Amino acid sequence: MNKPSSTYRVQLRPELTFTDAAELVDYLRALGVGAMYVSPVLDATPGSTHGYDVVDPTRARPELGGEEARKALSARLKAAGLGLVVDIVPNHMSVEVPKANAWWWDVLRHGRESAHAGYFDIDWSRGRLLLPVLGDDDAVADLAVEGDELVYYDHRFPLAPGTDQGSPQEVHGRQHYELVGWRRGNAELNYRRFFDITNLAAVSVEQPGVFAETHGEVLRWVADGDVQGLRVDHPDGLADPGGYLTRLREGAPGAWLVAEKILHPGEALPQSWPVDGTTGYDALREIAGVFVDPAAGPAFTRLAAELGGRTDYHAVEEQARRLVTDRILVAEVRRIAALLSGVETEAARAAVAEVMIAFPVYRSYLPEGGENWAAALELARTRRPDLGAALDALDAQVRGEPGGELATRIQQTSGMVVAKGTEDTTFYRFTRFAALNEVGGNPDRFGLGVADFHVLAENRAAAYPATMTALTTHDTKRSEDTRARLAVLSEVPDEFAAAVRRWTARRPVDEPALNLLAWQTLVGAWPISAERLRGYLDKAAKESKLRTTWTDHDEPFERAVAAWPGQVLGDAELAADVEAFVERVRGPGWVNSLGQKLVQLAGPGVPDVYQGTELWDLSLVDPDNRREVDYGVRREALGRVLAGEQPEVDETGAAKLLVVQKTLTLRRDRPELFTGYRPLHAEGAAADHLLAFQRGEDLAVAVTRLPVGLAREGGWRDTVLPLTEGVWTDVLTGRAVGDRPAALSLFDRYPVALLVRGDS
Structure with missing residues (x-):
């Protein structure tokens, strides 16, 4: 199996092509990355910023540079000793621009007689294929015929052969499809879609012929040695996920294979799936959870109830x-x-x-x-x-x-x-505590105890040692560093509740769930522009479907929500109060960020670093997390680290980059260190604030948790971490620490330590 030592996720788009990605290879190599992991690269809807809307699975996307640029990227990665992991989308294809999808266009033209009719999951028993694209049903009066196409403003559809005579409405009546008002889609659609997105039509990939057509190109890349791993998007939408993954494994026998399967707490992957694991949301839930203080749950429940939220x-x-x-x-x-x-x-x-x-x-x-x-x-x-x-x-x-x-x-x-x-x-x-509201998360369970965390990590090491682990993805509701700062609120619940009461009295959002979410978001992502916060709150309000939705708008409410960020940030006294509170939690948030990052990077599984998160990144849900990454700043910080600098834990985030570079490089250069999992237990007054584990015989990880409580209780005092006898060195600082290091000295430079035993 071509298991990478680690991956680094890059979001390709027309502004970041195969050629641009190739320019990052030397940087990723120096960062210690094992493989570049890219968003979907098959041809997609024109202008797509994410690539999940594939229109042609038989070719590399021209807007990314096409086949030649793809091969050049692969060659560049191979020369640097890095692998390539590709995200694939087996469940659906985009039909937003029908002409861009040749298979769909043929189905519209020839109906069930099309050679591609069986490629899509269509219920032909309902008669014509329903296309909900009109403003309303009466808009059929606005149709026009241009050549061999039926036209509705920017929408174009093919005409069946010999059906072009008469009025546009008469022509429309002869087609294999029926154009109807867009509101009829949810109730009457007769093709399966991706969730509620009518522009994404489900593909019948369970049919061997359809599988071959949709996967032939990607599997050719694997066979040629250009691609070492595949990340499978949304297997739960497939008719037979296990059968599909078995066929995929047969087509890519040596590839590293991970499935985007969201596991609920206590749920295991189906035993029959021939995959190396998930894409890491289960690990995210557990790693983030152990940095949250479970004792704060009741206080946040009381606050939510007091503000009118549901608990x-x-x-x-x-x-x-x-x-x-x-x-x-x-x-x-x-x-x-x-x-x-x-x-x-x-x-x-x-x-x-x-x-x-x-x-x-x-x-x-x-x-x-x-x-x-x-x-x-x-x-x-x-x-x-x-x-x-x-x-x-x-x-x-x-x-x-x-x-x-x-x-x-x-x-x-x-x-x-x-x-x-x-x-x-x-x-x-349910916005009681937003740090828990994550893909694969369980907001009803407030935090995770250390003992439970160790059990789950041991299980991962034993059952799926090559699974992907993640803290941030293109789908997370908020980035890892935003989440880490919010985790600090669990240590100061009364202070935060008092602040929210004060702020809400001055500038409330007129919907309780959104109000509480808005203040948490402002604290978690501070400093944030009014524009970014406005975009986030607009999405949050519509996703909640409480006062407004994507399709049924409460315009006055939406205007009020849109105005709120500017009002808050423009209120000097209020903004200063928020900033003062953020100053209280920013430092402990950095401690949490470094702790969860080292636990992920050195723990069981193959760790992924989402683009840009090697420095502090306070992003929110997409599209906010797809903003351009400043690699100039990151290259400069990496250069200092490679020159031997041990940066301070400060606003630059260079300390996080040090942790990433040192850990990933060690994983790549000495993979034999990263095997198994054994909990380690500190001794002394603050033992509960030290999370530690051992990998194999010669690697140990130690991090600080609940740093506010640690300081409140008087610091580390007599706390020590007993290790196997021998000479241990902290890879992050280069210092020898002995085999019974005192936490006070172990963490005097950084709140985390990566320890190797022996001469290395």
């Missing part, structure tokens, strides 16, 4: 998921319910929705993992005893034919309900 997480989550099944994924629920035999239509729809709302995890993989299906059925029966007969029929048909269409579609769609209902809605409604 029953499971009730909020149930309501949000119900919103998704009842208003957003209506077409999907209807399609599934129609497959349930012998049950009245409305009862079938209610039963299908209730089971998906009740899922304890994203989805089941029947017949594997049947306990999650059973748990969903049990909770659905408890909530809706009136649906007993329909639920029994659903259970019998699904279990009786786990590979059938009903079982397949309900499993595919449950993940959509959970993701949209929980991550994209609940996490913006």
Whole structure:
């Protein structure tokens, strides 16, 4: 297996091409990185800033430089001894610009007779292919015919052969597709989509021919030695994730293979999946959680309740998921319910929705993992005893034919309900403590104890030693350093509550959940421009779907939210108060940042560094986290570190870059050190503030946790860390520390230590 020592995620786009990425190779090599890990590189919708909207999987994206530039990047990486990991998107393709997707264009032109009709998951029994692109149904009057295309403003669609005579409306009536008002999409769409995005049409990749067509080019790159690893986007949307991953493994037998599978606490990857692990959200939840003080939970619950926020997480989550099944994924629920035999239509729809709302995890993989299906059925029966007969029929048909269409579609769609209902809605409604509201997170559990953390890390080292670990990704709700600063609030809950009461009295947001989220965001990302904060709060308000949404706007509320950042930052007295509070938590936030970074980089798994986060990065959810990275500043800081400088822990973030460079370089140069996992336990008055573990026989990691409480209790005092007998050296400082170092001296330069035993 081509397991990299580490990865560095680069977000390619027309402004950062293959050629631009090649210019980063020498920097990444010096940083200690094992492989460049890039966002999707197959041809995408024109102008796409992320690449997940693939239109042609048979070629490298021309806007990134095309095939020649891709090969040049690969050659540059090989020459430097770095690998290349590519993000692939098997679940869907973009149909936003129909003409850009030749397969979709052919389906629109020829209907079910198209050679590509089976490539997409379309329900042809409903008649014409529904395309919800018009302002409303009456807008068919605005259609025009130009040559062999039907035109609606900037939208263009092909005409079936021999159908171009008559008025545009008559021509439209002869097509294999029907253009309708955009609002009909959620309820009537007859092709499967990615979540609620009608511009992303699901692909039937479970068919061998479709798999071959969509994966042939990428697998050629793997076979040629240009690509060493694949990151699989959203496998839960596939009809048969296990079967797909088995076929992918057969096509790339030596590749490092990780799947973007979101695991709930306590959930394991399906045993049958031939992958090296996940993309790291489980590790993120655990590593971030151990830097949060669990004792603060009640104080934050009281604050949220006092401000009018809802504090029953499971009730909020149930309501949000119900919103998704009842208003957003209506077409999907209807399609599934129609497959349930012998049950009245409305009862079938209610039963299908209730089971998906009740899922304890994203989805089941029947017949594997049947306990999650059973748990969903049990909770659905408890909530809706009136649906007993329909639920029994659903259970019998699904279990009786786990590979059938009903079982397949309900499993595919449950993940959509959970993701949209929980991550994209609940996490913006239940804002008690935003640091916990992360992809794969569990906001209902306030922090993670050290003993539990060690158990989870030991399990990872034993079961999936080559899984990816991450602290920031292109999908995280906030960056690792923003989260690390917010974790400090768990150590000063009363101070923060008093500040929020004071600030809210002066400049409230007129919606309790958004108000509490806004103040946490301001503290976590400070200093932040009004423009960035405005963009974030607009997205948060619409995702919560409480006062406004992406499609049904409360214009006065949106204007008030848009004005809030400028009002707060323009209020000199209030801004000074916020800044003073941030000064209180900034230093401890840096301690948390360095601690969680070293735990990730030196712990079990293959660590990923998201672009730019080798320095402090206080980004928020996308698109904020896709801003341009200043590599000039990073190269200059790296040069100083390579010259032997040991930077201060200050606003430059150079101390974090030192931790990244020293740890990644050691992983790459001495991989034999990074095996296994064994908890280490400090002794003394402040032992609870020292998190430590050993890898193999000759590597130990020690970091500071809950630094505010540590200082409040009088510092490290007599705390020591017993190690295996021998000569130990801190790689970060180059100093010998002995085999029973006192925490006071171990952490006098940095709040973290990376210790190697022996002459090295």
